[in-house]
Amino acid sequence: MIRKSQAKLGAFLDKAEKPIQWLITLCGWSSIIFVAAIFIFILKESWPAPLTLNWGEFFFSHRWIPVPAEGNEPTYGAMGIMYGTLAITVVSMFIAVPLGLGSAVYISEFATPKLKETLKVLIEFLAAIPSIIWGFIGLVIMGPIIQKVFGVAVGVNLLNASIVVGLMAVPLIVSISEDALRAVPDSYREASLALGASKWEMIYRVLFPAAKNGLLAACMLGVGRAVGETMAVWMASGGTDNIPENFFDPMLLLERVKALTATIAGEMPEAVNGGEHYQVLFIVGIVLLTISVVINVVSDLIIKGFKADKA
Amino acid sequence: MADDTQAFSIRVNDYNLWYGDFQALHHVTVDIKPGIVTSLIGPSGCGKTTLLRSLNRINERYGNVKTTGEIKILGKNILDEDVSPATLRKNVGMVFQRPNPLPISIYENVVFGLRSHATRKELKKSTLDSMVEEALTEVGLWHAVKDNLKRRATGLTLEQQQKLCIARLLPLKPQIILMDEPCSALDAAGIERIEELIAELKARFTIVIVTHNMAQAKRASDECIYMYLGEIVEHSPTAELFVNPKEEKTAMYIQGRYG
Numbered sequence: 338m339i340r341k342s343q344a345k346l347g348a349f350l351d352k353a354e355k356p357i358q359w360l361i362t363l364c365g366w367s368s369i370i371f372v373a374a375i376f377i378f379i380l381k382e383s384w385p386a387p388l389t390l391n392w393g394e395f396f397f398s399h400r401w402i403p404v405p406a407e408g409n410e411p412t413y414g415a416m417g418i419m420y421g422t423l424a425i426t427v428v429s430m431f432i433a434v435p436l437g438l439g440s441a442v443y444i445s446e447f448a449t450p451k452l453k454e455t456l457k458v459l460i461e462f463l464a465a466i467p468s469i470i471w472g473f474i475g476l477v478i479m480g481p482i483i484q485k486v487f488g489v490a491v492g493v494n495l496l497n498a499s500i501v502v503g504l505m506a507v508p509l510i511v512s513i514s515e516d517a518l519r520a521v522p523d524s525y526r527e528a529s530l531a532l533g534a535s536k537w538e539m540i541y542r543v544l545f546p547a548a549k550n551g552l553l554a555a556c557m558l559g560v561g562r563a564v565g566e567t568m569a570v571w572m573a574s575g576g577t578d579n580i581p582e583n584f585f586d587p588m589l590l591l592e593r594v595k596a597l598t599a600t601i602a603g604e605m606p607e608a609v610n611g612g613e614h615y616q617v618l619f620i621v622g623i624v625l626l627t628i629s630v631v632i633n634v635v636s637d638l639i640i641k642g643f644k645a646d647k648a
Numbered sequence: 649m650a651d652d653t654q655a656f657s658i659r660v661n662d663y664n665l666w667y668g669d670f671q672a673l674h675h676v677t678v679d680i681k682p683g684i685v686t687s688l689i690g691p692s693g694c695g696k697t698t699l700l701r702s703l704n705r706i707n708e709r710y711g712n713v714k715t716t717g718e719i720k721i722l723g724k725n726i727l728d729e730d731v732s733p734a735t736l737r738k739n740v741g742m743v744f745q746r747p748n749p750l751p752i753s754i755y756e757n758v759v760f761g762l763r764s765h766a767t768r769k770e771l772k773k774s775t776l777d778s779m780v781e782e783a784l785t786e787v788g789l790w791h792a793v794k795d796n797l798k799r800r801a802t803g804l805t806l807e808q809q810q811k812l813c814i815a816r817l818l819p820l821k822p823q824i825i826l827m828d829e830p831c832s833a834l835d836a837a838g839i840e841r842i843e844e845l846i847a848e849l850k851a852r853f854t855i856v857i858v859t860h861n862m863a864q865a866k867r868a869s870d871e872c873i874y875m876y877l878g879e880i881v882e883h884s885p886t887a888e889l890f891v892n893p894k895e896e897k898t899a900m901y902i903q904g905r906y907g
Contacts (some may be wrong), residue, residue, distance in 0.1 A: 449711065524748035531706055531744075532761040532816065533737040542760075547751050 379622050386616035395620070399580050403604065403614040413617045417578025419624070421594035425498050425570060426563040428590065432503030433559050437510025438552065442540060444511070445518040457515075464508035468568040475501040475573025489591050491575060496590040498574035502566050506559040513558060517551020518544055550639050557636035564598075564628055571599035597625050657682040657824060657854040658703060663717035665698060667710065672698045674878045676717070680871075682823070682854040685846060687869035687886070689859060691901065695878040696858045700826050703856065704740040705733050722823060738765050741817030743827040747809035749801035749816075754793050757801045757812055758783050761820045783818040787811040787845055807838035814845065825849070827857040831864065843868045862902060866890055874898045 380387075390413065394400075398414025405411050444456050479500060480492030521544050529539040545552065575593025578600075583589075601618050608615040658680040665673040673695050680686050688696035701707040702719060705726060718725050726736050738761065749757050758780045762771065780797065784790040789811045793804070801812055810830060817825060827846070831839040846855060846868055859865050865872055865886065872886040874895075882889060882898045893899040 522748075524744065524746060525750055527706060527709075527744060528748040528750055528813070529760065530709070530733075531704060531737055531742040532764065533734045533820065534760070534764045535734055538764055542763075543750055543752075 376623075376626065379619050379626065383616045383619035383623065386613060386620055390617065390620065395617075399578055401578050401600070403608070403617070411614065415597075415621060415624070417580055418595050418597050418600045418621070420580050421495075421574065421578060421596040422564060422598070422625075422628075424495055424589075424594055425502055425574065425596055426560055428495060428499035429501075429503035429506060429563045430556070430560060432500060433506040433510055433563070434556050436503070437507045437555065437559065438514055440507070441511045441514035441518055441555075442544075445515050446536070446540060446544070457512075460508045460511050463504075464512070466505075468505065468566060469572075471501050471505050472569035472572030475569060479573065483591075487591055491593060493573050493575040493593065494591050495574065495594045498570050498594065498596075499590075501569050501573045502563045505566060505569060506562045509562055510555045510559045513555035514548070514552050517548040517555065520551065521547045554636045554640045557632055557639065561629055561632040561636070564632065565625070567596075567598035567602050570596045571602055574599060576603070597621050601625075656680060657722060658856070659718075659720040660699075661718040661720070663699075663702070663719055664715065665695075665702060665707070666714045668712045672878050673702070676878075676880055678873060678880055678883055680854060680856060683851055684870035685850050685855045685857060685868055686871045686873060687857050687859055687865040688873050688875060689862060689865050689901075690875035690881075692860075694875040696873075696875050697828055698878075699875070700828055700856060700858050703824070703826055704737050704742050706737070706742065708733070734764065738820050739822050740824045740826060741820065741822040743810070743813050743817070743825065743830045745829040746833050747806055747813050749804070749809050749812050751800060751802050753798045754784075754801045754804070754812060755780055755797040758816045758819060760816060765820060779819045783815040784812075786818055786849075787815040788841070789815060806833050807835075807841065810834065810838070810842060811845065814842075814849075822853065824854040824856070827855065829858055829860060832860065839864070862890075874901065876901070 395413055395415050396419075397416055398412065399417030399420070400412045400414040401417055402409075402412045440456070440460070444453055448456060475497050476493060479497045482492070483489065483494070483497055484492040525543050525547055526539055529543045530536075534542065574596060576595045576599065577593040578595040579592060581589040581592060601621055604614070605618055608618055656679040658678075660676050660678045660680075663673060663676040664671065676695075676699060688700060690696050698707065702715070703721070703726075707713050715727060717727075719727055721736070721740065724731065750760060752760075759771075759776050762776070762779070781790060781794075784793060789808060792808065793799075801809065804812060810833070814825075814830075830846075831842050834842060843864070846857070849855065850870075857865075857869060859868075869886050872882075872884060872889045873880060874882045874889065874893075874897075876897055882893060882895045884894065889898065890902055893902060
């Protein structure tokens, strides 16, 4: 009996072999199809604005006036919002990279096993906090603190958004750098300690070079997180697309900024479906998508280098 | 007893070691002479590697280690609080079971220790260059690598890697070199050459070597310490220990009755 049913199953599987293969192939290709479909969809929604848009103005002017006063033409100068995204990314990385690498080093090299587990759970928890909560923290907690400390009228600004986004990127940086540090063979640690290196020397002369690619990839993914963050940035950045005149003036930290993501989220509900404003917002989406694809490809290449090194 | 430090470079006195609740070493008392090779033998888990790793305090990495007793190296108890592990390890070098060159260039491997211990002034390029050449020549590696000093050390053969791991100790001018089964990753030819190298180095250093391989202990060491279950059973000249062991347990081990 058993043998008979097994034979039947065998015959069925033989016949099903081809369709199953097809199905699996389809699954494998689906991610590629999705990415292509997203690009095509966004491009289609923006059409025909890419043909008619004044690209010079888009990239080099910061006059973003999609809904002008009566009698004026709308202008779509996106330089201000690109600056906003760039500024938030750069400043937030000044916070997230040292903090993230520092805690990764602490977790992988100094913490006792018990503490290590606790910290890792807490950091995962941090990564799971919804971005609206971070935005709320920026708006309600950080804002008033910044107002008091710096004596400014408005507490939502570049500094606020960068702190919030930086803290959001920390868990990602910590977990990937910790993986990279843990992947460094213990024999390297023993070798350097046995040569009389201090723990700190071991970390910066041996572990950092050995884990370099993984640490760089962690930072790149942190950058990706900062570029793509929407809700928290929207709530904590203030929403003005000014470009500072002097980039070395630290006061620019207290200026309000506006990011690409927040612009789309904020204006999409007001834009007339299919109208020019709507189409240009999709072009902004293409710019964002391009930035994140580039960041992902670069960090992927870095991680590949990291694997090749180990082989 | 004023010439203690000359007669013995390592004096272990009533040394006990626990990993958590497990006592790995029991009342170890042993004196090790300079200028010869002393081998530590015994079955797996007998504490020979633990004893070796106590001598440069690299054991402390594990965090749950507790010790009592005294280990005097060059007349100073290395377990005292004022002893810095870094300075200790400059004087007491270590070679590991698996060759572990650092993932940097051959050159940088050799000068790695110096960069930690010497002042910036002493690190002139010409000084470093000559030290690298001297150290690599001493281990017989100079001719093979002199044109590739900038190459990554991890690309060398295992035998070359192990020689490099010995060479990188030399610029620090250690008095003692600890070796934890230094040949176990090598082939027969490699073992022979590393043993030759040990024989060449031994006049100038105190060499302590842990080995599983009794034939190697016989060939390469002058004195032999047999350990069992965390205790020292016998410490004799190698020739004597293998021909005429004093203890019954030693006799059983060298006859291959256990271990």
